[in-house]
């Protein structure tokens with residue numbers, strides 16, 4: 001059981017999520033759900049001069065989805081919007097640093113998907129293009 | 131067809147050396163020859179090859195607690211499939227050569243086995259489908275679309291699996307029929323007072339699950355059916371979770387339709403059953419069009435074959451039907467009363483052990499006599515997906531999610547639960563592994 005995905009990084013972010021809550025008003029607000037398990041994530045973003053000046057997320061779901069959303073907010077806050085849009089699934093997984101099985105991939109990338117759909121205004125992104 | 135009656139209760143011979151088996155679950159002890167060893171689960175477990183695989187290195191023995199989603203298969207079923215393909219396969223019906231005749235005979239024998247298993251008076255009343263879902267869709271389309279008028283009432287319950295809800299939503303939308311829902315009491319049983327209120331509105335159909343897959347509640351199916359029939363409604367029973375675990379007899383139930391899935395009743399995937407009362411099936415038009423379901427075909431119109439062929443368009447799942455026959459013969463050889471008793475003992479054991487795990491809340495009937503071998507629970511502060519993922523790290527297989535019952539969970543103000551479910555081959559040590567895993571969940575999240 002040494003390859004547990006429930007390492008400290010996940011548990012820390014799950015129990016004490018960064019940038020947790022709501023921004024009102026926000027420049028971008030977007031909410032997504034994972035139809036498989038009903039996990040929900042909402043992300044609010046404030047944009048200044050093309051930079052993500054503030055970000056907040058809120059939602060309910062498993063530790064993997066909530067922790068990865070928290071980690072994602074750390075990665076993009078203060079960064080250009082274009083950079084956040086270009087962020088790949090692999091970039092996020094590297095930051096997570098845990099082995100994510102195919103069954104949990106949708107959980108791990110729910111925050112990323114929410115952020116990208118919010119920032120681009122697209123209606124959907126295929127998971128393998130995240 | 132391979133007979134499997136000999137698999138039970140006679141003691142099994144030592145496993146052949148080319149089939150690696152762990153002995154963890156097989157109790158070997160000195161005992162008088164006439165007393166079979168251990169529980170039902172201990173005794174029949176050797177019949178299930180998948181449960182006797184050696185786990186991959188570093189992983190403990192598999193604790194398979196997801197039988198409600200799909201059951202494992204005894205060797206008798208696997209052998210029936212193999213033997214059929216090795217000796218008998220040909221397309222059935224209309225073949226005038228021997229192979230085809232043999233295949234047809236076995237397919238029809240499986241139908242008779244099904245009829246016998248559910249107490250149906252006439253094998254013609256047994257329609258082979260792909261699964262429960264298809265059986266319900268068959269009734270919704272072949273009966274519902276042709277017979278329902280605007281304002282007609284269909285009664286369902288808030289506890290239904292999506293497969294006994296969405297087909298009726300589709301039909302209601304098309305015909306203008308209305309849906310009414312029997313409510314649920316806080317203990318996960320049905321509110322029969324709300325049933326009576328709905329029945330006063332002269333419903334056309336009442337459709338409900340015999341056993342809830344999400345909570346394990348055993349509903350009083352015969353009583354509900356009696357009241358529904360008295361109100362003049364047809365009754366469809368979703369038997370997906372009852373037929374594998376408790377005795378089900380369509381005559382005793384008094385219903386008009388019963389649907390169930392082969393894969394949940396120790397049989398193959400891709401095969402299911404819709405049983406319907408003969409006079410009702412006779413009066414129904416076809417579901418799908420194609421080969422086998424016709425009597426005479428002209429360029430612009432056709433006439434229909436008799437039942438059940440009318441509802442079995444195209445080449446059916448022949449091997450799977452034969453495999454289902456083998457599964458039901460195997461289960462009947464054990465006896466459904468004994469299966470029910472075994473699973474009930476496991477349930478009581480599980481409820482007892484889970485009561486000791488901090489933060490675990492078990493949902494469903496407070497009276498275990500009304501509960502099948504399904505335990506749905508939550509763990510304080512931990513999402514069911516995380517619970518299931520940590521259990522999996524200890525090779526304990528459970529299901530986490532909405533169990534295809536989103537309205538039911540919403541009713542309980544939940545989005546998901548973790549569910550452990552049992553079968554005839556389940557043993558106590560699997561529940562012990564579950565409890566150990568749940569303590570680990572607590573240590574990781576709440577430690």
Ligand SMILES: Cc1ncc(COP(=O)(O)O)c(C=O)c1O
Pocket residue numbers: 198199261262263264291293294339341342343368370371391534
């Ligand atoms: C109560 C109930 N009804 C219907 C179904 C649907 O069965 P299938 O997916 O085999 O059609 C299930 C399976 O989960 C079930 O538990």
